[in-house]
Amino acid sequence: MERLRQDDPPYIGPYTTLARLDADSTEHTVPERRYLARSADGERTVLVCVPRVGADPSRWAIEAEGARRLSVARFLTVAEVGGTAGFPWYAAPYTPMLPLSAVLAAYGGPLPENLVRGLGAALAEGLAAAHAQGVTHAGLSPAAVLVTPGGPLLTCFGAVRAAAPDGMPRSGLPGLDPGCLAAEQASGGRPGPLGDVFALGAVLAYASTGHTVPEQSELPPGLRRLVAACLSRAPADRPTAQELLRELAAPAAGTGPTEVSPLPDRTVLDHTAPLPLPGRVVAALADQSGQLLGMELPATQEPFTPAQKVH
CATH class of the missing domain: 3.30.200.20 (Phosphorylase Kinase; domain 1)
Incomplete structure (x- = not known):
């Protein structure tokens, strides 16, 4: 604020x-x-x-x-x-709401992997529900994610469509995060569900590293394959939002079904929250x-x- x-x-x-x-x-x-x-x-x-x-x-x-x-x-x-x-x-x-950039600032850097997975699962759930209704968000980016005590919310609906009509290149336009813009949308193509998946991959990368176009080695090992698939240049090589939701909701590789890595500074009241937040973010x-x-x-x-x- x-x-x-x-x-x-x-x-x-x-x-x-x-x-x-x-x-x-x-x-x-x-x-x-x-x-x-x-x-x-x-x-x-x-x-x-x-x-x-x-x-x-x-x-x-x-x-x-x-x-x-x-x-x-x-x-x-x-x-x-x-x-x-x-x-x-x-x-x-x-x-109470914080853009994702403010969440990272409050936390003091990139978020832990289990929190990123929970954030991604919640956003993938929203996208999957929208896609099932024939709706494309067309505006997902770190700025479009507002974290609230009740979990993340998707905002900036239709930002890609609003920035320029279909057929007109959108690369470099103010208000569009270039790291979140799928190639087919940047060149003027009509936004579609798999463009939302590309943008969600960039959001996961941002939450994990602090920027939307990281090196593969910067990403947590448990998210590297998934984020790389989301950011595939060819839409057909990306998972659907529903497939992404299933993978994000599953335990990360190397953990048991009930084993969850701790979140530093978690508050004692957060265990019932849809997305338990670190204490510094709650504050x-x-x-x-x-x-x-x-x-x-x-x-x-x-x-x-x-x-x-x-x-």
């Missing part, structure tokens, strides 16, 4: 912005501008998102509406879509929640002007 900047809107729709979710260092690979905000009566705190600077707001708005209509486990629940043709937005109820989530809930709304709101819009 970061302080607002001068170019950030003071409010979006009915919500007063309080803070930015993403750090400046990750801004280039986040496909939308994300804010923590509160309703004018102070009763509701939300995550509210708008297109990034330079994006086509009409394509972004189409994907936001698509996200609102989704009802898939592990996908962020979009409660509202609003705004104008030039300034669309969507909002979701707030729960970062609690700190965000405390800071945010302690923020007060301005006494008055100035009229909104075009100069305050996020273009």
Whole structure:
């Protein structure tokens, strides 16, 4: 969570912005501008998102509406879509949340293998459910993964489709993490389920090493074959999300069915959580929640002007 900047809107729709979710260092690979905000009566705190600077707001708005209509486990629940043709937005109820980059920062480096496997299994479950409904996420990257006390959520739905229409090259476009963009999507191909699997492989690599394109030797031995398969250049050589889920949920090589490697700093309450988190990550989530809930709304709101819009 970061302080607002001068170019950030003071409010979006009915919500007063309080803070930015993403750090400046990750801004280039986040496909939308994300804010923590509160309703004018102070009763509701939300995550509210708008297109990034330079994006086509009409394509972004189409994907936001698509996200609102989704009802898939592990996908962020979009409660509202609003705004104008030039300034669309969507909002979701707030729960303590950290982008994956902030999780690694709080932990102090790459995550342990059993935590990466649990994270990957949860995300693969969401993708498999979406693919079974004929839906492609088309936007998975480390920035799209928000870790909450209830487990990870998939956000940034449709970022690849919103960045450029099919047939137009997408390599090098702001907001798209190049390490997460499958070759067929980078060249302008229509996003498909196996492109999501490629992106999930890059997310697993990032969680394990701190970057999306690591050397094979940097990956934990138990994940090398699986991540390499996900990152195959040919879509047909990648596993499906359902196959990936089965492999990630299975015990890692060299462990028994009940043997789990310990997580440093695990809190005593985490054993019942869907994705048990290290204590330092739990503390970062609690700190965000405390800071945010302690923020007060301005006494008055100035009229909104075009100069305050996020273009």
